[in-house]
Amino acid sequence: MITKSPSVLLIYTGGTIGMIQNAETGALENFNFDHLLKHVPELKRFNYHIASYQFDPPIDSSDMEPKAWAKLVKIINYNYDYFDGFVILHGTDTMAYTASALSFMLENLSKPVILTGSQLPIGMLRTDGKENLITSIEIAAAKQDGKAIVPEVCIFFENHLMRGNRTTKINAENFNAFRSFNYPPLARVGIHIKYEPSRIIYPDESKPMKPHYLFDTNVVILTLFPGMQEGIVSSILRSAGLKAVILKTFGSGNAPQKEWFIRELKEATNRGIIIVNITQCASGAVEMERYETGIQLLQAGVISGFDSTPESAVTKLMFLLGHNLSYKEIRYRMRTSIVGEITRNS
Numbered sequence: 001m002i003t004k005s006p007s008v009l010l011i012y013t014g015g016t017i018g019m020i021q022n023a024e025t026g027a028l029e030n031f032n033f034d035h036l037l038k039h040v041p042e043l044k045r046f047n048y049h050i051a052s053y054q055f056d057p058p059i060d061s062s063d064m065e066p067k068a069w070a071k072l073v074k075i076i077n078y079n080y081d082y083f084d085g086f087v088i089l090h091g092t093d094t095m096a097y098t099a100s101a102l103s104f105m106l107e108n109l110s111k112p113v114i115l116t117g118s119q120l121p122i123g124m125l126r127t128d129g130k131e132n133l134i135t136s137i138e139i140a141a142a143k144q145d146g147k148a149i150v151p152e153v154c155i156f157f158e159n160h161l162m163r164g165n166r167t168t169k170i171n172a173e174n175f176n177a178f179r180s181f182n183y184p185p186l187a188r189v190g191i192h193i194k195y196e197p198s199r200i201i202y203p204d205e206s207k208p209m210k211p212h213y214l215f216d217t218n219v220v221i222l223t224l225f226p227g228m229q230e231g232i233v234s235s236i237l238r239s240a241g242l243k244a245v246i247l248k249t250f251g252s253g254n255a256p257q258k259e260w261f262i263r264e265l266k267e268a269t270n271r272g273i274i275i276v277n278i279t280q281c282a283s284g285a286v287e288m289e290r291y292e293t294g295i296q297l298l299q300a301g302v303i304s305g306f307d308s309t310p311e312s313a314v315t316k317l318m319f320l321l322g323h324n325l326s327y328k329e330i331r332y333r334m335r336t337s338i339v340g341e342i343t344r345n346s
């Protein structure tokens with residue numbers, strides 16, 4: 001019997017992994033994707049069919065935006081039947097936002113979409129890019145009984161495969177740049193790749209993958225701090241077009257009890273603005289019933305974002321708003337896990 005060799009589509013969006021140092025200025029600049037392949041001759045040793053697509057021009061991930069997410073989904077959807085998996089090379093700075101957004105946009109995903117990048121350009125001797133790229137390709141192609149082992153949008157970095165919408169960039173220096181604080185890794189990579197099937201979400205095989213493209217970016221992330229001024233908070237909440245706010249509160253979801261603050265929030269929710277409470281802490285969840293300060297927020301119409309990362313909360317809100325759902329429906333879906341982005345019983 002002839003078995004088809006695995007096939008992976010490599011999509012290069014930009015970022016350090018594909019950069020080179022400008023000889024004159026010393027700054028890191030994007031370079032041609034062909035050079036990337038030249039620097040990783042190991043890729044030829046896979047018996048895989050590896051095709052590539054390059055963003056032209058490649059972008060620093062600070063310039064990532066919903067239009068580019070839609071482009072990625074279009075590329076994946078267009079090539080969906082021809083590849084076993086997809087690897088997206090992406091700058092690390094906003095990788096967690098892109099991974100979160102894609103997890104909502106690719107409904108009922110049945111193939112791996114693995115985002116990776118590096119802290120050092122792939123052309124450098126001590127680069128972490130080679131390892132990340134090679135392992136990501138292996139994971140994207142991995143199958144058992146003819147089915148993808150990890151049919152999810154993930155970030156692979158250093159030696160952890162993480163659910164994309166659970167990750168956050170936590171280090172601008174070290175090679176282990178990402179963490180998934182509130183959900184354990186889907187695989188650990190050492191000598192072997194140890195998958196954790198009980199942590200992985202599988203698709204409904206009776207239905208196809210459904211791509212989504214729409215976003216509404218009329219949202220803001222408001223981080224609380226001692227000394228916040230009423231006038232400033234008030235003008236943010238009254239910004240023209242504002243539809244939703246991610247409120248980054250203290251600890252397990254607490255905020256100042258000042259009369260003006262609760263009143264501003266209440267007036268905003270009465271105006272139809274959705275306010276979602278997530279914690280400023282890297283790990284743990286919001287529990288609004290725990291302290292009086294949290295209960296006041298509930299009474300002001302603020303909803304819990306549970307243990308959501310900021311990246312996941314903001315992309316999920318933009319995604320839901322983009323689909324023109326009702327205020328009630330968006331509030332309901334924000335409190336419901338769509339693709340494992342929140343732990344409801346935390």
Ligand code: ASP
Pocket residue numbers: 014015016017059060061062090091092093094117118119
């Ligand atoms: N500034 C780069 C980016 O996010 C950093 C990186 O790739 O790590 O595009």
